[in-house]
Amino acid sequence: MPAPITREQTRADREALLDAAETLFYGRGIQAVGMDDVRAASGLPLKRIYRIFAAKEDLVVAMLRRRDRNWRGNLAAHVEQVPDPRDRVLAVFDWLAGWFAEPGFRGCAWINAHGELGASSPAVLAEVRAHKQAFHDQIAAWVRAAGSSAAEPVFLLAEGAIVTAGITGDPAPARHARAAAAALLTTPF
Structure with a gap:
């Protein structure tokens, strides 16, 4: 069984997602960037991304x-x-x-x-x-x-x-x- 994800890991993952999203959304445009692009840039699996941000809109707002x-x-x-x-x-x-x-x-x-x-x-x-x-x-x-x-x-x-x-x-x-x-x-x- 995998170890539970700590608050620190969640904060680090959230920051990695926001860093990736900001670079991609600002550089290419929000609609031109898919969540697979965010996944690749952040290094996080989609399942983890959607646990942190339930929708792309939530990621954009954050x-x-x-x-x-x-x-x-x-x-x-x-x-x-x-x-x-x-x-x-x-x-x-x-x-x-x-x-x-x-x-x-x-x-x-x-x-x-x-x-x-x-x-x-x-x-x-x-x-x-x-x-x-x-x-x-x-x-x-x-x-x-x-x-x-x-x-x-x-x-x-x-x-x-x-x-x-x-x-x-x-x-x-x-x-x-x-x-x-x-x-x-x-x-x-």
């Missing part, structure tokens, strides 16, 4: 949720090391420029997921909306701390830069959005 924590956490770590509140807002665009220049950059994982599944999966749509709201709130807090009321346009500049860079494959939209954000921060709104 992957987006974890990516949100990591993505926004990395952004915050970068921005919050900048001492000046105005420069913190501009640091958002510096961080985005670095992300856009990474090998394998394919735009926003949440926009991509919304495009593929947003109309057919309420769970994915809810996760996409939760991420966008959290990103909005993060930017709004930094903009308010800089003494500006331009949170909405700065957020839209960041979102527009992400989408444009994802489509064009060019990191320049971050630089252009940064310049526009700098102008907004110096103009009474």
